Amino acid sequence: MSARLVAAGTAAGQPWSSPAPEQEQPWWRSAVVYQVYLRSFADGNGDGIGDLAGLRARLPYLSWLGVDALWINPHYPSGGADGGYDVVDYRAVDPEYGDVSDVEALVADARQLGLRVVLDVVPNHTSDRHPWFRAALADPDCPEASRYHFAPPSEEPPNNWRSLFGGPAWSRTPDGRWYLHLFAPEQPDLNWRDPVVADDFERTLRFWLDRGVSGFRVDVAYGLYKDAGLRDNPGEYSPTLFGHGPEQAMTWNQPEVHDVWRRWRSVCDEYPGTMLVGEVCLADLDEVALYSRPDEMHQSLSFRLLKSKWDTPAFADAIGSALEAFGRVGAPVSWVLGNHDKDRMVTRFGGGETGLARARAAAVLLLALPGSAYVYAGDELGLPQAHVPDEARRDPIFLRSNGARAGRDGCRVPMPWNATAGVGFSPARAAKPWLPVPAEWRQHAVSRQTRDSGSVLSLYRRALAVRAEHPALGTGEATVATDGDVLTVTCTGGGRTVRCVVNMGGESVLVRSSGQVLLESGPGVHTSARSVALPPDTAVWIAD
Ligand code: NOJ
Ligand code: CA
Numbered sequence: 001m002s003a004r005l006v007a008a009g010t011a012a013g014q015p016w017s018s019p020a021p022e023q024e025q026p027w028w029r030s031a032v033v034y035q036v037y038l039r040s041f042a043d044g045n046g047d048g049i050g051d052l053a054g055l056r057a058r059l060p061y062l063s064w065l066g067v068d069a070l071w072i073n074p075h076y077p078s079g080g081a082d083g084g085y086d087v088v089d090y091r092a093v094d095p096e097y098g099d100v101s102d103v104e105a106l107v108a109d110a111r112q113l114g115l116r117v118v119l120d121v122v123p124n125h126t127s128d129r130h131p132w133f134r135a136a137l138a139d140p141d142c143p144e145a146s147r148y149h150f151a152p153p154s155e156e157p158p159n160n161w162r163s164l165f166g167g168p169a170w171s172r173t174p175d176g177r178w179y180l181h182l183f184a185p186e187q188p189d190l191n192w193r194d195p196v197v198a199d200d201f202e203r204t205l206r207f208w209l210d211r212g213v214s215g216f217r218v219d220v221a222y223g224l225y226k227d228a229g230l231r232d233n234p235g236e237y238s239p240t241l242f243g244h245g246p247e248q249a250m251t252w253n254q255p256e257v258h259d260v261w262r263r264w265r266s267v268c269d270e271y272p273g274t275m276l277v278g279e280v281c282l283a284d285l286d287e288v289a290l291y292s293r294p295d296e297m298h299q300s301l302s303f304r305l306l307k308s309k310w311d312t313p314a315f316a317d318a319i320g321s322a323l324e325a326f327g328r329v330g331a332p333v334s335w336v337l338g339n340h341d342k343d344r345m346v347t348r349f350g351g352g353e354t355g356l357a358r359a360r361a362a363a364v365l366l367l368a369l370p371g372s373a374y375v376y377a378g379d380e381l382g383l384p385q386a387h388v389p390d391e392a393r394r395d396p397i398f399l400r401s402n403g404a405r406a407g408r409d410g411c412r413v414p415m416p417w418n419a420t421a422g423v424g425f426s427p428a429r430a431a432k433p434w435l436p437v438p439a440e441w442r443q444h445a446v447s448r449q450t451r452d453s454g455s456v457l458s459l460y461r462r463a464l465a466v467r468a469e470h471p472a473l474g475t476g477e478a479t480v481a482t483d484g485d486v487l488t489v490t491c492t493g494g495g496r497t498v499r500c501v502v503n504m505g506g507e508s509v510l511v512r513s514s515g516q517v518l519l520e521s522g523p524g525v526h527t528s529a530r531s532v533a534l535p536p537d538t539a540v541w542i543a544d
Contacts, residue, residue, distance in 0.1 A: 028275040029332045030474040031068040031372045037340050040414040043426040048433045052098035056106050066464030069116035071217045079127035081186035086127035090204040107212040116214035124220035125187040147194045149180035160232045164239045166400045184396040192224045209271045221278030225254035242303050243283040261296035285325040292331035299334040306342050310349045312482040312504050319480045333371035338379045344411050347385035361539035364521040367463045368500035370478045381444045382456035386413040418447040466518050472498040502539040509534050515544040
């Protein structure tokens with residue numbers, strides 16, 4: 001085999017400091033959190049829509065897999081305009097998914113299996129069908145109207161703000177007023193300068209915390225407050241979902257928002273073991289990290305890897321800058337490689353066999369990094385982005401752009417559980433899933449992969465088991481280094497060092513090592529007394 005020799009892990013990197021090992025770590029600092037897209041996970045009653053009963057029945061799968069917690073995308077009654085992120089009632093369950101007693105039963109079952117349940121909370125906007133917005137439409141002078149951003153009728157919208165889903169961020173009411181929606185028109189933005197809004201969300205938090213949930217993923221946590229004068233953003237811009245910067249300075253990241261997180265943190269502090277993880281889509285990771293200062297949210301999701309192409313400079317920068325930024329505020333990094341808003345990683349990394357090999361290597365990297373890891377349902381099966389016919393698409397991004405932007409339906413297609421015609425998503429084979437499942441997805445079914453020791457699923461399960469055994473993985477300190485196409489993350493913890501070495505190039509490399517290979521992401525890794533031969537797009541964990 002022709003291979004280039006690299007001395008992996010020798011370049012200097014930035015250490016990430018964590019609390020002293022003898023201190024007991026809160027669970028969320030190094031948890032592997034499995035993201036359940038509820039609508040697409042498992043259908044319990046045969047209507048083609050995933051639900052809480054279906055999820056409950058599949059909890060043993062998540063326990064078998066070895067994750068620590070699950071985060072469930074919004075389960076609330078919703079207008080259905082944005083996959084549940086347009087909430088009508090924050091203290092209830094959409095009848096499509098079940099009822100509050102199903103959440104309680106889910107939490108109880110999960111606890112029996114050692115799993116925690118984290119809910120999604122959506123404080124930036126409500127549904128246009130929320131009772132407050134309805135009242136505000138009916139009467140401009142009612143108290144509810146001041147809980148949103150309305151402006152009097154005029155020719156032009158009040159400012160140049162754009163919706164992240166395309167078009168202006170202002171729409172008209174039937175009586176000609178303008179109202180603000182930074183997402184779809186069916187998602188009017190709340191006015192957090194009205195104290196009733198904050199009080200009501202505190203009630204919502206307590207409502208679910210009293211039912212035993214272990215915390216919340218906080219939607220659009222960098223939003224909520226807008227520039228007090230609603231001034232124009234500096235210039236023309238076409239926003240996408242991730243990576244907002246100075247071009248949207250008036251819309252996001254207002255200093256007042258941090259007080260909300262301080263209040264929410266103090267609520268969580270009354271419920272030991274609970275946590276907040278914020279969705280903070282700002283480009284500047286130093287700004288993102290500020291949302292996780294010790295008295296704010298426990299974590300903020302780090303999305304840089306979601307946007308990184310498959311090369312060592314991009315990955316090293318994403319990892320190194322997150323370790324530094326979060327390290328400065330003493331928070332662990334919450335790593336994300338996939339979610340319900342982004343193309344599946346197999347497809348992002350090139351698709352086909354290459355994309356799959358890279359996604360496997362990326363998973364091995366993800367699960368080595370210090371901090372918590374967020375695994376999106378279906379990524380453990382190596383699902384690619386699905387082709388969804390235009391007429392079946394639901395995403396407002398697709399619909400509002402007249403198809404110019406593909407939108408997110410392709411990463412939200414139901415899970416294939418078995419290799420039958422209906423892929424086992426619903427109890428009745430004939431049930432029509434809410435988004436069509438490609439016929440070839442039977443090959444990715446859980447039932448097949450559990451029997452195949454070389455499957456992606458088996459790899460995730462093995463990786464999670466090894467991670468649980470080695471404090472160097474997920475906790476402790478890490479440095480990141482590159483040497484050409486080889487990325488090395490050196491993790492230390494519990495008095496041991498484990499290197500995660502990823503060959504991101506097209507040729508095999510030899511990694512100097514006399515250590516023990518704990519895990520390999522794919523076939524073709526050869527170990528000798530002094531080195532490990534690593535094929536292209538492959539990662540290993542080496543205990544030195
Ligand atoms: C972020 C969520 O992840 C996304 O799915 C949603 O469309 C927006 N926030 C608006 O709530
Ligand atoms: Ca159902």
